[in-house]
Amino acid sequence: xxxxxxxxxxxxxxxxxxxxxxxxxxxxxxxxxxxxxxxxxxxxxxxxxxxxxxxxxxxxxxxxxxxxxxxxxxxxxxxxxxxxxxxxxxxxxxxxxxxxxxxxxxxxxxxxxxxxxxxxxxxxxxxxxxxxxxxxxxxxxxxxxxxxxxxxxxxxxxxxxxxxxxxxxxxxxxxxxxxxxxxxxxxxxxxxxxxxxxxxxxxxxxxxxxxxxxxxxxxxxxxxxxxxxxxxxxxxxxxxxxxxxxxxxxxxxxxxxxxxxxxxxxxxxxxxxxxxxxxxxxxxxxxxxxxxxxxxxxxxxxxxxxxxxxxxxxxxxxxxxxxxxxxxxxxxxxxxxxxxxxxxx
Amino acid sequence: xxxxxxxxxxxxxxxxxxxxxxxxxxxxxxxxxxxxxxxxxxxxxxxxxxxxxxxxxxxxxxxxxxxxxxxxxxxxxxxxxxxxxxxxxxxxxxxxxxxxxxxxxxxxxxxxxxxxxxxxxxxxxxxxxxxxxxxxxxxxxxxxxxxxxxxxxxxxxxxxxxxxxxxxxxxxxxxxxxxxxxxxxxxxxxxxxxxxxxxxxxxxxxxxxxxxxxxxxxxxxxxxxxxxxxxxxxxxxxxxxxxxxxxxxxxxxxxxxxxxxxxxxxxxxxxxxxxxxxxxxxxxxxxxxxxxxxxxxxxxxxxxxxxxxxxxxxxxxxxxxxxxxxxxxxxxxxxxxxxxxxxxxxxxxxxxxxxxxxxxxxxxxxxxxxxxxxxxxxxxxxxxxxxxxxxxxxxxxxxxxxxxxxxxxxxxxxxxxxxxxxxxxxxxxxxxxxxxxxxxxxxxxxxxxxxxxxxxxxxxxxxxxxxxxxxxxxxxxxxxxxxxxxxxxxxxxxxxxxxxxxxxxxxxxxxxxxxxxxxxxxxxxxxxxxxxxxxxxxxxxxxxxxx
Numbered sequence: 001x002x003x004x005x006x007x008x009x010x011x012x013x014x015x016x017x018x019x020x021x022x023x024x025x026x027x028x029x030x031x032x033x034x035x036x037x038x039x040x041x042x043x044x045x046x047x048x049x050x051x052x053x054x055x056x057x058x059x060x061x062x063x064x065x066x067x068x069x070x071x072x073x074x075x076x077x078x079x080x081x082x083x084x085x086x087x088x089x090x091x092x093x094x095x096x097x098x099x100x101x102x103x104x105x106x107x108x109x110x111x112x113x114x115x116x117x118x119x120x121x122x123x124x125x126x127x128x129x130x131x132x133x134x135x136x137x138x139x140x141x142x143x144x145x146x147x148x149x150x151x152x153x154x155x156x157x158x159x160x161x162x163x164x165x166x167x168x169x170x171x172x173x174x175x176x177x178x179x180x181x182x183x184x185x186x187x188x189x190x191x192x193x194x195x196x197x198x199x200x201x202x203x204x205x206x207x208x209x210x211x212x213x214x215x216x217x218x219x220x221x222x223x224x225x226x227x228x229x230x231x232x233x234x235x236x237x238x239x240x241x242x243x244x245x246x247x248x249x250x251x252x253x254x255x256x257x258x259x260x261x262x263x264x265x266x267x268x269x270x271x272x273x274x275x276x277x278x279x280x281x282x283x284x285x286x287x288x289x290x291x292x293x294x295x296x297x298x299x300x301x302x303x304x305x306x307x308x309x310x311x312x313x314x315x316x317x318x319x320x321x322x323x324x325x326x327x328x329x330x331x332x333x334x335x336x337x338x339x340x341x342x343x344x345x
Numbered sequence: 346x347x348x349x350x351x352x353x354x355x356x357x358x359x360x361x362x363x364x365x366x367x368x369x370x371x372x373x374x375x376x377x378x379x380x381x382x383x384x385x386x387x388x389x390x391x392x393x394x395x396x397x398x399x400x401x402x403x404x405x406x407x408x409x410x411x412x413x414x415x416x417x418x419x420x421x422x423x424x425x426x427x428x429x430x431x432x433x434x435x436x437x438x439x440x441x442x443x444x445x446x447x448x449x450x451x452x453x454x455x456x457x458x459x460x461x462x463x464x465x466x467x468x469x470x471x472x473x474x475x476x477x478x479x480x481x482x483x484x485x486x487x488x489x490x491x492x493x494x495x496x497x498x499x500x501x502x503x504x505x506x507x508x509x510x511x512x513x514x515x516x517x518x519x520x521x522x523x524x525x526x527x528x529x530x531x532x533x534x535x536x537x538x539x540x541x542x543x544x545x546x547x548x549x550x551x552x553x554x555x556x557x558x559x560x561x562x563x564x565x566x567x568x569x570x571x572x573x574x575x576x577x578x579x580x581x582x583x584x585x586x587x588x589x590x591x592x593x594x595x596x597x598x599x600x601x602x603x604x605x606x607x608x609x610x611x612x613x614x615x616x617x618x619x620x621x622x623x624x625x626x627x628x629x630x631x632x633x634x635x636x637x638x639x640x641x642x643x644x645x646x647x648x649x650x651x652x653x654x655x656x657x658x659x660x661x662x663x664x665x666x667x668x669x670x671x672x673x674x675x676x677x678x679x680x681x682x683x684x685x686x687x688x689x690x691x692x693x694x695x696x697x698x699x700x701x702x703x704x705x706x707x708x709x710x711x712x713x714x715x716x717x718x719x720x721x722x723x724x725x726x727x728x729x730x731x732x733x734x735x736x737x738x739x740x741x742x743x744x745x746x747x748x749x750x751x752x753x754x755x756x757x758x759x760x761x762x763x764x765x766x767x768x769x770x771x772x773x774x775x776x777x778x779x780x781x782x783x784x785x786x787x788x789x790x791x792x793x794x795x796x797x798x799x800x801x802x803x804x805x806x807x808x809x810x811x812x813x814x815x816x817x818x819x820x821x822x823x824x825x826x827x828x829x830x831x832x833x834x835x836x837x838x839x840x841x842x843x844x845x846x847x848x849x850x851x852x853x854x855x856x857x858x859x860x861x862x863x864x865x866x867x868x869x870x871x872x873x874x875x876x877x878x879x880x881x882x883x884x885x886x887x888x889x890x891x892x
Contacts, residue, residue, distance in 0.1 A: 004820040075611065093662070096663075096664030096667065099664060100664045100665060129698075130700070131697070132700035132703065133583070133700070133701075134698060134699050134700040135698035135699075138668035138669070139669070140668075160654060165691075165694075166691060166694035166695045166697070167694060167698070168698065209679035209680025209681075210424075210425050210426060210427055210678075210679020210680055211426075211679075212375070212426050212427060212430060212466045213428075214516065216762060236681060236682075237680075237683070239427060240430075240431065241427070263441075270841070283531070306467060307467075308467065
């Protein structure tokens with residue numbers, strides 16, 4: 001019989017919860033037995049959704065994708081972590097996210113599917129009402145859903161791009177990846193009226209409620225989706241935090257959603273949008289470089305002004321790591337940086 | 346932060362007040378400091394509006410802003426720091442406007458009126474000390490600070506009630522003048538005990554007028570409360586739950602949901618809605634769900650639809666209902682959707698998007714609606730019953746409820762009252778005993794629910810009418826007041842009772858932390874105010890004295 005240890009979790013909102021975990025089970029499955037739903041997605045050490053930090057105790061961290069795990073001291077992927085003693089873990093989720101039960105599974109219908117340019121599709125789903133007409137749990141801005149290719153067990157996680165609503169409308173921005181299973185289905189077969197299974201909402205990368213800090217959003221490519229959800233909610237709730245969105249792509253041909261961003265600025269007077277192109281044509285009038293470069297450039301001024309900042313990062317691991325490094329180099333605390341990594345499935 | 350405005354404030358052997366990163370109510374230090382600063386800013390508006398009023402140039406829009414700002418700082422009303430930074434900037438521009446109306450004398454006004462309100466949050470918070478409740482305590486001592494706090498917290502309650510009245514389209518220049526005089530008085534950092542006590546009682550009188558216009562507003566908008574049955578079990582169907590105190594919000598919601606296939610339930614202090622003809626005429630106002638405010642985290646989690654919080658008391662929304670609770674009026678919680686201008690579109694969508702009740706509960710109801718018209722309608726019978734000895738004593742047991750276990754005092758007290766006594770009740774404290782069947786005396790129910798804490802005017806009017814009928818003073822009636830307090834509305838009502846020279850009030854479950862032993866001595870000397878002991882001892886003392 002495998003030994004059992006106690007896992008002490010401290011959440012992002014500084015609350016404590018414990019559960020038992022055997023040495024032959026990973027933290028996510030042991031937590032589930034205790035009705036604690038830790039953030040996770042692939043359960044194979046590939047996606048980074050279950051990232052946490054071990055503060056003390058012994059554990060075995062099994063094989064995983066190095067891009068999914070930041071290099072900080074004690075960093076773990078909970079789906080690959082097996083305790084060897086009692087351990088203390090910090091998770092970036094609020095208590096509310098891990099005690100609200102397992103993610104719901106629902107059926108949704110494709111309402112529209114449009115090409116936004118830049119090789120990206122704007123997918124709009126509508127949840128089909130349940131028996132009592134209920135639309136299932138509401139998501140928080142920044143969270144993701146898992147979408148299943150009809151007739152298969154293949155699921156992919158995508159961040160929601162719209163504000164929470166009670167009409168059951170879910171919007172996504174999905175880059176068509178050559179050879180990607182979900183994006184191939186989306187590109188080749190999916191059509192309005194199709195139904196698919198969805199699971200969620202999930203994820204702990206959410207807008208911090210009601211803070212007074214200035215907000216900085218750094219997004220690479222479709223990493224802009226959760227930022228849009230957050231900004232849409234800010235507009236909806238009339239939150240007046242001074243905000244700046246750094247949206248980066250590789251080339252001008254990769255740009256998308258610029259018209260929608262302009263429209264969003266109209267509803268959020270305190271929002272500035274900095275569109276960054278890494279390798280533009282000669283006529284490019286905007287920022288040349290990565291969104292990390294643009295963020296770091298402005299950050300120095302923000303810090304000099306003594307602004308209290310809150311940073312949201314979403315994109316490929318390189319972008320997230322570089323932005324985190326720049327933020328911490330300029331004195332921002334780890335608590336004020338919130339991130340989500342996009343990793344190929 | 347430092348805050349000791351409510352009954353649940355932190356108390357140890359050596360200290361009082363919440364002074365860590367988060368108060369016992371859940372208010373964080375930043376929000377607490379911003380609330381203090383907002384009060385400081387509205388004191389400045391009041392200073393100028395007192396002068397403007399003298400010039401015949403009173404700015405009643407500024408007065409209305411003072412009501413909302415003060416109400417927002419009550420316990421369990423607004424926890425959203427961002428709303429306070431917005432209101433501070435509004436206060437700045439309103440104060441500039443009122444200063445112009447104040448004329449030449451404005452140039453000589455000092456203190457909050459002259460404070461330069463920073464636009465940047467960090468700079469604002471850096472100045473929190475000037476607005477702290479205990480600022481200057483080292484110089485003037487804790488008794489003076491306590492008396493100032495009693496006026497400030499009483500003024501918050503007065504403003505809250507006046508805001509409710511305003512929502513019912515009732516306002517009064519004398520009320521605005523009285524509130525501004527009190528705030529302006531505080532802005533001068535008064536130190537004279539007699540002047541402080543005098544101002545507190547004057548504010549109590551202002552509150553009596555506020556309660557009168559609030560009573561008139563409720564009647565104008567909703568009709569005269571009448572004895573009614575309120576269903577306390579669910580009906581099958583989509584559902585919205587309305588909590589707080591604001592009947593105007595409920596009236597608008599009932600209109601907006603008419604014919605939409607959504608049932609509306611009351612919660613907590615909204616229960617009396619079922620006794621108002623203009624509200625209960627709606628078939629889809631189907632019942633009351635749950636009990637008093639302190640149970641909301643369980644009750645809201647179990648309710649299968651969205652919740653509208655119209656005023657105090659909100660506490661931290663649990664994860665299972667955080668996405669389906671909405672705030673209105675002065676209420677706020679970070680990350681919770683706020684409804685303005687009675688636009689209930691999203692609330693109704695939420696009702697349709699949630700499950701609602703699958704089936705009817707068993708038929709069960711309670712009797713409510715004994716406002717002063719209903720009670721005085723049987724005044725002759727009541728007077729006869731007293732004269733014949735069938736009714737020996739009246740108790741007014743009411744006020745706020747709360748989570749404190751000491752509040753069982755009130756249910757135990759009511760349970761032990763003799764069968765020849767009548768209990769009048771109001772406020773949410775009644776949930777401790779309003780499901781008890783106490784029987785009747787000659788057809789008059791022994792337990793008479795007079796409504797919300799907002800209906801205190803009704804209780805005062807009944808007491809005055811009985812005193813007239815018996816040709817005596819209120820203090821000579823066989824009537825005892827057993828008041829349960831929690832927050833600042835209760836503080837305002839207490840000042841009103843003292844201003845009316847009502848004596849022998851029993852106050853609990855604990856005395857306010859801002860009432861120092863020396864201040865308590867003053868109140869005991871003047872009004873014989875008492876702290877609760879035990880239900881048995883207090884009942885015995887009351888009835889012994891009465892006999």
